[in-house]
Amino acid sequence: MATIRxxxxxxxxxxxxxxxxxxxxxxxxxxxxKNVLDTAARIGYLPNESxxxxxxxxxxxxxxxxxxxxxxxxxxxxxxxxxxxxLKTALSDRxxxxxxxxxxxxxxxxxxxxxxxxLDGVVFIDDGTEDPALLxxxxxxxxxxxxxxxVTGPRATHVISDNAGGAxxxxxxxxxxxxxxxxxxxxxxxxxxxxxxxxGYRAALAELGLPARDGYVAEGDFYLAGGHAAMRRxxxxxxxxxxxxxxxxxxxxxxxxxxxxxxxxxxxxxxVVGFDDIELAALVQPGLTTVAQDKAGFGTAAAAALVxxxxxxxxxxxxxxxxxxxxxxxGTT
Amino acid sequence: MATIRxxxxxxxxxxxxxxxxxxxxxxxxxxxxKNVLDTAARIGYLPNESxxxxxxxxxxxxxxxxxxxxxxxxxxxxxxxxxxxxLKTALSDRxxxxxxxxxxxxxxxxxxxxxxxxLDGVVFIDDGTEDPALLxxxxxxxxxxxxxxxVTGPRATHVISDNAGGAxxxxxxxxxxxxxxxxxxxxxxxxxxxxxxxxGYRAALAELGLPARDGYVAEGDFYLAGGHAAMRRxxxxxxxxxxxxxxxxxxxxxxxxxxxxxxxxxxxxxxVVGFDDIELAALVQPGLTTVAQDKAGFGTAAAAALVxxxxxxxxxxxxxxxxxxxxxxxGTT
DNA sequence: CTGAAAGCGCTTACAG
DNA sequence: CTGAAAGCGCTTACAG
Numbered sequence: 222m223a224t225i226r227x228x229x230x231x232x233x234x235x236x237x238x239x240x241x242x243x244x245x246x247x248x249x250x251x252x253x254x255k256n257v258l259d260t261a262a263r264i265g266y267l268p269n270e271s272x273x274x275x276x277x278x279x280x281x282x283x284x285x286x287x288x289x290x291x292x293x294x295x296x297x298x299x300x301x302x303x304x305x306x307x308l309k310t311a312l313s314d315r316x317x318x319x320x321x322x323x324x325x326x327x328x329x330x331x332x333x334x335x336x337x338x339x340l341d342g343v344v345f346i347d348d349g350t351e352d353p354a355l356l357x358x359x360x361x362x363x364x365x366x367x368x369x370x371x372v373t374g375p376r377a378t379h380v381i382s383d384n385a386g387g388a389x390x391x392x393x394x395x396x397x398x399x400x401x402x403x404x405x406x407x408x409x410x411x412x413x414x415x416x417x418x419x420x421g422y423r424a425a426l427a428e429l430g431l432p433a434r435d436g437y438v439a440e441g442d443f444y445l446a447g448g449h450a451a452m453r454r455x456x457x458x459x460x461x462x463x464x465x466x467x468x469x470x471x472x473x474x475x476x477x478x479x480x481x482x483x484x485x486x487x488x489x490x491x492x493v494v495g496f497d498d499i500e501l502a503a504l505v506q507p508g509l510t511t512v513a514q515d516k517a518g519f520g521t522a523a524a525a526a527l528v529x530x531x532x533x534x535x536x537x538x539x540x541x542x543x544x545x546x547x548x549x550x551x552g553t554t
Numbered sequence: 555m556a557t558i559r560x561x562x563x564x565x566x567x568x569x570x571x572x573x574x575x576x577x578x579x580x581x582x583x584x585x586x587x588k589n590v591l592d593t594a595a596r597i598g599y600l601p602n603e604s605x606x607x608x609x610x611x612x613x614x615x616x617x618x619x620x621x622x623x624x625x626x627x628x629x630x631x632x633x634x635x636x637x638x639x640x641l642k643t644a645l646s647d648r649x650x651x652x653x654x655x656x657x658x659x660x661x662x663x664x665x666x667x668x669x670x671x672x673l674d675g676v677v678f679i680d681d682g683t684e685d686p687a688l689l690x691x692x693x694x695x696x697x698x699x700x701x702x703x704x705v706t707g708p709r710a711t712h713v714i715s716d717n718a719g720g721a722x723x724x725x726x727x728x729x730x731x732x733x734x735x736x737x738x739x740x741x742x743x744x745x746x747x748x749x750x751x752x753x754g755y756r757a758a759l760a761e762l763g764l765p766a767r768d769g770y771v772a773e774g775d776f777y778l779a780g781g782h783a784a785m786r787r788x789x790x791x792x793x794x795x796x797x798x799x800x801x802x803x804x805x806x807x808x809x810x811x812x813x814x815x816x817x818x819x820x821x822x823x824x825x826v827v828g829f830d831d832i833e834l835a836a837l838v839q840p841g842l843t844t845v846a847q848d849k850a851g852f853g854t855a856a857a858a859a860l861v862x863x864x865x866x867x868x869x870x871x872x873x874x875x876x877x878x879x880x881x882x883x884x885g886t887t
Numbered sequence: 888c889t890g891a892a893a894g895c896g897c898t899t900a901c902a903g
Numbered sequence: 904c905t906g907a908a909a910g911c912g913c914t915t916a917c918a919g
Contacts, residue, residue: 224895236897236898237898237906237908238904238905238906241898241904248904250904267670268670268897269608269672269895269896269897271603271604271607271613272896273896275608275896275897275911275912276896277899278911280604297635298635301634302630302631302634318667318671320651320653320654321638321652321653322651336555337602337603338603338604338651339602339603474837505837506839558913559913568889569913569914570890570891570915571890573913573914574914574915577915581888601912602913604911605895605914608897608912610915
């Protein structure tokens with residue numbers, strides 16, 4: 222592979238000049254610039270990234286921490302693919318690559334990988350665990366953006382859906398459909414989406430003057446089986462709910478199954494609203510009414526926040542992005 | 555950050571010795587080795603990857619080419635997440651990170667990124683397009699493994715499901731259920747899975763002595779809407795099929811919808827077998843009988859092939875991995 | 888078993 | 904606008 226030295230030789234200039242052509246083009250004479258560019262294209266010169274990183278401490282790579290799955294086996298994100306597309310696209314438009322950080326590597330932990338590779342920033346996808354390496358990272362001053370979970374750090378911010386708002390909209394919708402005995406199947410309280418959606422549910426009840434009955438809150442785990450089990454508990458109540466706001470679509474589908482198995486009908490006997498708007502929501506019969514998240518928005522917002530921090534090391538971290546949600550009404554309400 | 559020089563100073567040895575401790579430990583005196591390791595841990599020394607890569611030309615990173623989605627908008631993999639988990643885990647166990655290669659970056663194309671970053675290998679996830687940059691890459695001698703698509707190159711191999719075998723099993727299963735008018739909804743002929751599953755279907759018909767009727771082959775696009783449209787065409791045939799092998803689960807779900815909309819029943823009037831065994835297959839009602847692919851197997855097989863090529867630059871590429879499939883019988887047959 | 892030295896391919900003050 | 908030189912943090916023959 223041609224090196225900068227070789228290119229410089231062929232152009233009859235110094236390596237410094239070649240370097241400037243690529244990094245600071247406006248400072249070099251237009252003619253020599255053109256000459257360098259042309260012969261670079263001709264001989265197939267490509268700057269070596271390791272050498273650049275070594276010299277500048279900028280790797281043009283952003284780490285992605287996802288799935289500490291040795292700890293939470295089977296953990297899945299409901300729309301990881303959409304997030305990755307959004308992230309990758311937005312990042313690459315700005316010249317950054319995404320490095321998927323391994324969890325079980327010999328480097329020990331994520332913060333080590335970040336230092337070893339001179340990563341310019343990192344994005345976490347929350348898996349609901351408290352990873353000390355992640356907290357160290359956020360505290361270390363490396364630009365960090367966390368998805369679905371607040372973080373604090375000198376250069377850390379997060380992007381999250383308007384979970385409470387979405388939950389409120391769901392409950393108001395149910396109320397508008399004439400339902401008054403509205404229960405909820407919540408996500409795990411240790412996750413921000415779980416906690417915030419539950420808070421939104423409660424706020425909506427208060428706004429609507431509906432009583433907050435203890436038994437009407439069943440906690441699930443965001444998975445189908447959890448939703449199924451939670452719904453069964455709800456159906457055994459003396460005052461059976463006539464509607465349920467479920468904090469995740471997978472759980473909602475499990476819940477619907479439980480309703481059907483009990484010989485009841487959705488939405489006639491029990492109306493159901495989910496959260497997420499996963500692909501499946503439109504495919505089940507009847508279609509699932511749900512609170513749609515801006516899936517691609519996670520990636521683009523994260524990339525924008527990251528790049529802002531990287532570009533201006535002195536700036537305060539951007540405020541958290543709160544992505545609006547949209548109620549999508551289908552057949553279950 | 556502590557550098558090797560600083561660590562060497564603190565240990566009273568040369569940087570060469572420190573380097574050996576990390577790269578060739580058996581060659582250094584046990585006592586000095588221990589000393590180096592201990593003080594490295596104490597002062598938090600971490601070897602800088604860019605410097606290592608610059609010196610050795612090994613980056614310990616593998617590129618992932620996925621989603622040239624500016625060209626095929628909306629393209630999705632039915633089980634990308636499972637593949638990524640398998641890949642990442644297997645690779646990281648061997649000390650490699652995964653770099654997601656951007657498509658729209660300033661580097662132009664994938665083969666450039668590979669050279670710039672000294673990537674040790676690359677894995678492609680087929681999107682059904684012919685990317686010249688990918689062909690160049692495979693031809694260049696960089697270790698390559700392609701998923702779901704044959705490639706040729708001095709150090710290239712691929713991993714693919716036993717598509718024909720799976721298709722045959724599906725048709726034989728339908729035949730065993732007493733069906734004799736068995737149609738198929740095929741994937742795009744330009745993709746290997748599309749072509750091979752169709753070939754398997756035809757082979758099975760021949761084995762069973764069933765006629766191969768022209769109208770019984772409808773081509774879809776692997777997506778729901780395509781399966782729906784294809785099924786409608788099949789239902790309009792004079793000799794309506796009583797069974798259909800659909801080359802992908804999403805299409806199968808679309809096909810089932812078309813059957814239902816036509817006032818017919820699955821499986822009574824038309825039995826359906828899909829391919830993939832996506833999560834959804836177990837969730838629809840009735841459950842979709844389908845040919846399951848070894849989803850995690852893609853990642854682990856790819857990682858193994860890649861590492862084998864990386865570890866032995868002189869070796870011939872490993873033969874293609876053909877992953878066995880499994881028929882999962884549920885309610886649609 | 889260990890050290891001195893060259894080299895990997897860039898960038899960036901510093902002079903001019 | 905351009906060049907000479909130092910430096911980024913490692914690895915690896917080559918001697919000893």
